[in-house]
Amino acid sequence: MIHMAETKVNESEKPRIGVFVCSCGSNIGGFVDVPSVADYAKTLPDVVYATQNMYTCAEDGLSNIREAIRKHNLNRVIVASCTPRTHAPLFQATCESAGLNKYLFTFVNIREHCSWVHMKEKDLATKKSKDLIRMGVARARLLKPQEEAKVEVEPVGLVIGGGVSGMTAAASLADMGFPVHLVEREGDLGGFVKILNNLYVTEKSAAETIKPLIEKVTAHKNITLHLNSSVKSVEGFIGNYEVGIAPKGGEEKKYKVGTIVVATGALEFVPEGLYGYNQYPNVVTLTEFEILCRKKTLPKLKSVAFIQCVGSRGQKMSYCSRICCNVAIKNAINIADNYEDMLGVMEKQGTLVDKIPVEKKATEEILERRRRRRGRGTEGEGDAEEVKLGPSEKIEVTVFNRDVMAYGVEHELTYNKAREKRVKFNRYTLDHLPKVFMEDNQLKVTYFHETLKLERTMPVDMVVLSTPLVAQPDAGDLSKMLKVPLGQEGFFLEAHVKLRPVDFATDGIYVAGTCKGPADITEAVTQGAAAASRAATPMAKGYVQAEALSSVVDETKCTGCGTCIEVCPYGALRKNEKGIAEVIVAACKGCGCCGATCPEGAITMTNYTDAQLLAEAKAALQEEV
Amino acid sequence: MAEASQAQWEPKIIGFLCNWCSYAGADLCGVSRYQYPTNVRAVRVMCSTRISPHLVLDILKAGADGVLLGGCHIGDCHYISGNYYTEKRVRLMKRLLEESGVEPERLRLEWVSASEGEKFSKIVTDFTEQVRKLGPSKVKKDEKLRSRVAAADDASETFRLKALVGRELNLVNKGNVYNNKLDPAELDRIIDSATEEEFERSLILELSMSKPRSVKELGEIMEVPTDKVLRHIVALRQKNMIAMEHPEGFTPTYKTIVIGGEQ
Ligand SMILES: Cc1cc2nc3c(=O)[nH]c(=O)nc-3n(C[C@H](O)[C@H](O)[C@H](O)COP(=O)(O)OP(=O)(O)OC[C@H]3O[C@@H](n4cnc5c(N)ncnc54)[C@H](O)[C@@H]3O)c2cc1C
Ligand code: SF4
Ligand code: SF4
Ligand code: SF4
Ligand code: FES
Numbered sequence: 001m002i003h004m005a006e007t008k009v010n011e012s013e014k015p016r017i018g019v020f021v022c023s024c025g026s027n028i029g030g031f032v033d034v035p036s037v038a039d040y041a042k043t044l045p046d047v048v049y050a051t052q053n054m055y056t057c058a059e060d061g062l063s064n065i066r067e068a069i070r071k072h073n074l075n076r077v078i079v080a081s082c083t084p085r086t087h088a089p090l091f092q093a094t095c096e097s098a099g100l101n102k103y104l105f106t107f108v109n110i111r112e113h114c115s116w117v118h119m120k121e122k123d124l125a126t127k128k129s130k131d132l133i134r135m136g137v138a139r140a141r142l143l144k145p146q147e148e149a150k151v152e153v154e155p156v157g158l159v160i161g162g163g164v165s166g167m168t169a170a171a172s173l174a175d176m177g178f179p180v181h182l183v184e185r186e187g188d189l190g191g192f193v194k195i196l197n198n199l200y201v202t203e204k205s206a207a208e209t210i211k212p213l214i215e216k217v218t219a220h221k222n223i224t225l226h227l228n229s230s231v232k233s234v235e236g237f238i239g240n241y242e243v244g245i246a247p248k249g250g251e252e253k254k255y256k257v258g259t260i261v262v263a264t265g266a267l268e269f270v271p272e273g274l275y276g277y278n279q280y281p282n283v284v285t286l287t288e289f290e291i292l293c294r295k296k297t298l299p300k301l302k303s304v305a306f307i308q309c310v311g312s313r314g315q316k317m318s319y320c321s322r323i324c325c326n327v328a329i330k331n332a333i334n335i336a337d338n339y340e341d342m343l344g345v346m347e348k349q350g351t352l353v354d355k356i357p358v359e360k361k362a363t364e365e366i367l368e369r370r371r372r373r374r375g376r377g378t379e380g381e382g383d384a385e386e387v388k389l390g391p392s393e394k395i396e397v398t399v400f401n402r403d404v405m406a407y408g409v410e411h412e413l414t415y416n417k418a419r420e421k422r423v424k425f426n427r428y429t430l431d432h433l434p435k436v437f438m439e440d441n442q443l444k445v446t447y448f449h450e451t452l453k454l455e456r457t458m459p460v461d462m463v464v465l466s467t468p469l470v471a472q473p474d475a476g477d478l479s480k481m482l483k484v485p486l487g488q489e490g491f492f493l494e495a496h497v498k499l500r501p502v503d504f505a506t507d508g509i510y511v512a513g514t515c516k517g518p519a520d521i522t523e524a525v526t527q528g529a530a531a532a533s534r535a536a537t538p539m540a541k542g543y544v545q546a547e548a549l550s551s552v553v554d555e556t557k558c559t560g561c562g563t564c565i566e567v568c569p570y571g572a573l574r575k576n577e578k579g580i581a582e583v584i585v586a587a588c589k590g591c592g593c594c595g596a597t598c599p600e601g602a603i604t605m606t607n608y609t610d611a612q613l614l615a616e617a618k619a620a621l622q623e624e625v
Numbered sequence: 626m627a628e629a630s631q632a633q634w635e636p637k638i639i640g641f642l643c644n645w646c647s648y649a650g651a652d653l654c655g656v657s658r659y660q661y662p663t664n665v666r667a668v669r670v671m672c673s674t675r676i677s678p679h680l681v682l683d684i685l686k687a688g689a690d691g692v693l694l695g696g697c698h699i700g701d702c703h704y705i706s707g708n709y710y711t712e713k714r715v716r717l718m719k720r721l722l723e724e725s726g727v728e729p730e731r732l733r734l735e736w737v738s739a740s741e742g743e744k745f746s747k748i749v750t751d752f753t754e755q756v757r758k759l760g761p762s763k764v765k766k767d768e769k770l771r772s773r774v775a776a777a778d779d780a781s782e783t784f785r786l787k788a789l790v791g792r793e794l795n796l797v798n799k800g801n802v803y804n805n806k807l808d809p810a811e812l813d814r815i816i817d818s819a820t821e822e823e824f825e826r827s828l829i830l831e832l833s834m835s836k837p838r839s840v841k842e843l844g845e846i847m848e849v850p851t852d853k854v855l856r857h858i859v860a861l862r863q864k865n866m867i868a869m870e871h872p873e874g875f876t877p878t879y880k881t882i883v884i885g886g887e888q
Contacts, residue, residue, distance in 0.1 A: 083652045084669065085644070112655030113667055117746065124663040131666055483705055505645075505703055549671065563791040569705040591704035592675030596714065599787035608675060613668060617639045617684050620666035 015046040018074040022056035022081030031115040069098040076140040080108040101145035108136035138619035146548030151586040153239030154258035163191020165513025166263030168528030174222035197294035200330035237587040238508025259535035266514035269467035276436040301461040308401040312468035321468030322518040336421040502531040549590030557602035564594035636756040638691040640667040645703035647695025653742035661749040674707030678781035691756035698736040721777035724824040776828035837878035
């Protein structure tokens with residue numbers, strides 16, 4: 001549903017332009033002759049008022065704009081200052097508060113694009129500032145007031161992914177009173193956490209920790225659970241999405257939702273071909289190690305080596321996975337403390353063969369996981385020799401690391417605790433990677449002792465490889481369906497790392513948890529709650545106002561060739577009953593692709609017409625008069 | 626205004642920068658205080674895909690010494706696929722500039738992300754130098770060149786070239802109505818030959834606008850064989866775009882039909 005918002009439009013025959021040139025303290029004033037620029041502005045066509053401000057964005061600068069609009073009956077306002085990317089909304093709001101349609105405002109950037117990049121050429125920078133203002137005036141003269149379309153928002157949420165972040169988002173939205181569809185492709189909720197043993201910092205069981213959340217989500221009257229299901233199609237735009245959800249092998253059903261939260265998580269990197277993984281028995285990933293511990297199926301061990309940053313920080317992935325140091329420390333403490341607890345039941349009775357390959361000893365869960373991640377079956381690689389070990393014997397734990405990233409208050413304490421328990425932290429560098437090999441039926445690690453400057457070899461019973469979290473291999477499908485971007489590493493990319501961490505650039509779609517990069521549970525939950533509150537905002541308001549930045553089809557020129565429909569990335573164009581192209585204003589993002597494409601020249605862009613762009617550009621070619 | 630002498634001449638470069646990456650990169654360049662020459666005047670557009678060949682060719686026709694287009698890196702366009710089209714259009718623009726006789730090096734397309742402030746300063750510095758070496762635009766002084774650029778501009782607005790470039794990505798990725806996927810190189814060849822043809826036809830229309838011209842005369846001005854000119858004229862007459870006028874003796878002349886008094 002679209003209807004036009006009531007905005008006061010101040011349309012008068014002849015442009016009356018006001019120009020406000022900002023000094024930004026000395027940011028502009030120090031490198032550009034601001035008074036002469038303001039004087040010059042007065043000489044330009046249709047400029048009836050020009051002035052300079054010390055800080056245009058400060059209250060007296062803003063009230064100066066408001067007063068001048070009233071006093072000089074301005075119907076166009078130009079501010080020459082910093083960048084529209086940060087300050088346009090402020091000045092536009094100021095214009096509106098003085099009764100001037102915000103689309104009659106023009107921004108001229110003389111700071112980022114001038115004073116700050118020409119700091120040693122005051123004359124040339126001053127000349128350029130004048131040129132830029134002349135261009136702004138040329139544009140301003142051709143501007144037209146615009147009305148913004150108001151779009152109703154369906155107050156129903158969709159959350160994709162039933163891990164901790166998705167469950168948190170769904171529960172928050174549901175608590176606020178919005179019906180929520182929660183789609184999880186597996187048979188249970190919980191995501192990655194459900195395979196973990198215990199959780200760092202609290203040391204509580206992972207299953208126990210998330211049980212209340214799972215129960216809440218399952219029982220919530222506002223949440224519709226779609227387990228074993230996935231999203232098959234997404235049409236529409238903020239407030240008005242139609243999504244198709246289908247259970248595995250079942251039929252797709254359509255639902256109307258207003259906002260979408262993506263919380264599809266991540267997987268651990270499979271270190272195929274690294275450090276003897278899948279080559280020697282008892283070389284496992286950190287994830288597999290957690291499964292062994294949780295299932296209480298550890299083989300007897302006397303010495304365990306963790307190798308950190310396997311595949312991360314510039315080896316396969318560029319990034320630091322952020323959680324693995326703390327996870328390794330957690331597990332190191334676990335085995336130092338509760339090793340006996342996690343032994344296989346048979347081992348406790350002292351009757352079973354030790355050090356048989358993990359593939360054989362491990363539970364079906366690990367086997368199944370390896371098969372799934374690799375897409376083929378696996379068998380263990382020969383049996384290792386029997387070694388008798390008393391379960392009570394002290395266990396030696398070594399963590400080979402490049403740096404220990406135990407950030408923050410708690411992790412540093414945990415790190416210290418591990419050291420007290422005599423967990424050894426051995427540093428390695430990229431020049432001297434540790435090597436894992438098998439000799440005389442004994443797993444061994446060779447490493448370079450950084451202090452002694454010597455190569456050392458130690459026998460170990462198990463090697464645990466800390467591999468990074470990596471993007472879901474099929475994240476691209478969802479990215480295409482939702483038209484939201486992935487970053488270089490395949491994780492979902494937020495609108496702004498600092499300022500909009502749980503938004504996508506596309507309105508109405510939000511993101512939380514490890515699907516946007518490595519995070520621990522605390523962070524995933526925080527993001528889930530944050531994404532829910534961002535998604536709730538337009539739903540609580542009930543409508544969104546679309547910026548008047550869209551394409552306009554001239555019905556008299558359009559021949560219905562359909563090229564524009566082909567190129568629009570948002571499906572914002574369709575043919576009407578007359579076979580002529582028609583814009584869905586609320587879906588159009590104003591990119592201008594259709595306009596540049598239409599072979600009949602039938603499409604123009606509001607506020608970015610050819611005439612406006614050409615006038616602005618050509619004004620630069622004139623000489624200063 | 627007196628002609629600026631070659632020594633004090635400074636290149637005038639128009640930059641079209643997309644809001645989300647290249648304009649933001651230019652902003653960051655400022656924030657980080659990377660210095661660059663003062664020759665570029667930036668015009669902000671939402672996406673580089675907004676820049677139709679007409680905008681660029683018209684500005685070069687107006688005497689700009691260079692045009693810099695800035696977009697997001699491929700794959701990073703804020704509007705998902707906008708810059709794929711930019712790339713295709715720039716290819717067409719360069720082909721048309723070649724036809725017209727304006728150095729294609731006066732046009733440059735660069736991808737600059739919001740975090741590449743320093744890169745922006747390097748690009749501007751480098752491009753300004755490049756344009757400086759090419760010297761001032763000759764379009765204003767050279768009437769013949771001006772009509773050729775005008776013809777390039779007109780050609781870029783023809784249905785054929787616009788539809789070809791607009792459909793190019795789909796033809797290559799999804800196939801045509803017969804489900805034949807076109808080989809990109811083959812499509813480039815099709816576009817190139819269409820470009821040449823549309824340019825020559827536009828140039829005939831451009832030259833025959835102010836006065837009727839004979840095939841021989843057109844061939845000489847355009848430096849195109851007369852049989853080719855004649856073929857174009859036949860096609861243009863079929864489309865009712867050019868009319869035969871007062872055949873004097875045996876040499877007919879042709880005059881462009883101006884619809885609704887445009888141009
Ligand atoms: C070995 C290891 C140990 C860890 N230990 C700790 C710890 O001690 N403490 C701690 O705080 N953190 C720990 N973590 C991190 C923790 O696992 C993550 O922070 C957490 O799982 C992130 O939750 P999430 O909801 O974002 O993603 P996930 O838990 O990955 O959940 C995502 C869910 O989305 C589903 N999904 C994926 N794609 C789709 C789709 N297309 N459609 C529908 N559903 C989909 C998945 O099936 C999954 O259920 C550990 C991680 C690892 C690898
Ligand atoms: S408006 Fe921009 S340039 Fe002016 S004082 Fe404020 S920040 Fe500085
Ligand atoms: S591309 Fe132009 S002519 Fe073709 S359908 Fe779209 S608006 Fe109409
Ligand atoms: S401007 Fe962009 S988003 Fe809007 S209809 Fe045209 S192509 Fe689609
Ligand atoms: S938004 Fe930058 S190229 Fe499209």
